[in-house]
Amino acid sequence: MESLTYAGQHNDTLAAPQPRRRLLARLWPFLGPAFVASIAYIDPGNIATAVQAGARFGTMLLWVVVASNLAAMLIQALAAKVGIATGYSLAELSREHFPLPVVWLMWLVSELAAMATDLAEFIGAAIGFQLLFGLPLLWGGVLTAVVTWLIISLERRGFRHLEAVISALLAVVALCYVAELVFGRPDWAEVGFHMVVPQLAGTESLLLAAGILGATVMPHAIFLHSALTQHRIVGHTDAERRTIYRFELVDIAIALGIAGLVNAAMLIMASTAFYRHGLHDVATIEGAYQSLTPLFGSAASLIFGVALLVSGLSSSAVGTLAGQTIMQGFLHWEVPLWLRRLITMAPAMLVIALGVDPTNALVLSQVALSFALPFALIPLIWFTSQRRVMGSLRNQRVTTVLASVVTLVIILLNVVLIVQEFIA
Template sequence: MPNFDHVPLPERAAVVSEASEFERASAARKKKPERGLWRLLGPAFVAAVAYVDPGNVAANLTAGANYGYLLVWVLVASNAMAVLIQYLSAKLGLVTGKSLPELLGIRLRTGSRRVYWLQAEVIAAATDVAEVIGGAIALNLLFSIPLWWGGLITGAISMVLLAIHSRRGQQPFEFVIIGMLAVIAFGFLAGLFVSDVSWADAAAGLVPRFQGSETVLLAASMLGATVMPHAIYLHSALARDRHRPQGVPEEPAHEDHQLTRRLLKANRWDVGVSLIIAGSVNIAMLLLAAASLRGVAGTDTIEGAHAAIQSALGPGIAIIFAVGLLASGLAATSVGAYAGAVIMGGLIQKRIPLLVRRLVTLIPALILLALGANPTWALVMSQVVLSLGIPFALIPLVRLTGSRTVMGRFVNPRSTQAIAWLVVSLIVALNVALVVITFAG
């Protein structure tokens, strides 16, 4: 990994008051700016979609169906780690006025930068494979559409979503994604209300423990699939573009420091609320499987889990579940394509239209579906590829946000930095274990 301690503070254009929505919102509320914080929510909700993608659905249902409430604690711990990581990513963008890929592009030499970009693009493509396949499975469950056509339709709809961003800007795109996140939450939470959940056993599942090597592997995959590299790269750009569209001054004035502090406060709420929702959805899926699918054969695939839900809870709940899965695939693949464009723009300083980017990353998923690849196998392998890219996003993030040269007075406190390194070490170790066990098996 390159040394980021001496990354220079990037040159930035002056901030004009009308460039920041926060300034506009707080101008009328100088005495009580907190009342306008809700207007600043949005960027983290887009990033949070990565935490409720089809890969998470498969892992959570498998955990609940096979081991009941045993691994509830894994999801709680994973979500707590995700809150810290996504906060640091957004903080980096807000304070520096640069995304994580842009800061990497500034520091790395040409050859290293291109190699770094290549691995990041592979990660983005692997993400897209999982999301497109998830959408294709959902369309197959709802309308019996063949998987290849389902993947093509998923890609086409995601292009419509990206067109909203290209033509209307970031905030309307955020509104659409937040709406789809609400559909996802409803789709995956509905079954919980008609399931006989044992809340005492669920509470007992908060105690960390395992039952054999199989549960260790499953816990590693659940945690490893939680933190997505593309969401880390993207969130720094999302926060910057929403609140710092013109950058920050090279020598920030006192007023700008106050603005940054208020933006960071809004960002903490944004990350906290969005990931609480995403974490609740994940936990709900595990509880649903533990209460209604325990011991049912065939729940190791999304199709099998859907059939089991229909048998146990009725066709209505099964349809709602499939709709949630479809929204998950559509939203997540749009966000993945967006992340790919941010990565390319930052690391190789080349920008391509989001719609073109969507077409390029759609191809690998369609090829796999056309070749008749097992969709569950493709989902698993995409998660393995994602695991390989996690250190390349996490380690630079923690080093940059812990550098006073880069962050100035907003550098991470020592306690935050220590916790961040602990989280990084745990996630990287578990993802390495996941890759090793996957290939060894």
């Protein structure tokens, strides 16, 4: 029996049962990739959408958060499976199988998507510095650049260190929203009802639902997740690769489950803080921060600001890593991480320096991401449905059909949002 290779070293075989090993000990080496990818689901863009939806419609759209999270789990599972089954990231696999002009187009669109992602996350962190410390947005941007560079530089000490820090930051955001729920004291019976019963109330609620679902799956998270699993633990047989994939599914369930609960908590917080008090027009992050103090005290605003800052810093760092993966995969260009950090932060710093309204910048970045989604989702489904590419880890027919339906819905909703944005 060949052994699994983990981070360049031999690990214990997983093909035979090991009853004496505790489950957590067996699972531990596999935890991490999904936690890094899950940061994309709690970034400042998610906070802004949740605030608007909760303030306008209370907990009515919680079912959309649940549906979005389930869709995200499916898509990220396919992304992780690409790396496990092939040893390639999605970008590298595209380079190997598609004509060069298509590869260059995919790289260009994906590169712009990575920059658009970092624009939203970078500005969100800068706003966090501004709200918490009263710093000008430009200086908040400078601090964001420094801190995110320190985070991603941990990769030099081994990716496990970076995973640990990202996971800790995810935990901080989660704890912040648990605290916010304590302040808000939601009606849990109402929360449970709206998590499982789909409801809408007119065109505006439909558009907000589209915003929650349509912006859930981020292109950079798909590319990054496939890269995080490609060399982490290497299976030499089909049986070993299937075992690795089963463990990775647990990683995804835990990490994205936490991210989904955080997103639900964001919306519940906005509902209890704003909707319950008749503040239905709170639509910006700054407005939410300023409104919390008179409602629940300065501690609530402080916790909200900390959650915003931490989510912005962690998601911006992850966005830089994703950009690195995209460039290396499509073009086989390796650039230092510090240069990659400069490339992805340049548009955000330009937006801040020009005094562009941060909320408008966030909206435009989401439009750019909408255009990029098909360039990640369609190749992902195509590759994972091919036996010659995936071997025994090829999708079951029902998985391909379900993923195709989810992809079609996400793309259509993003088209709706784009059209609505330009009409408005």
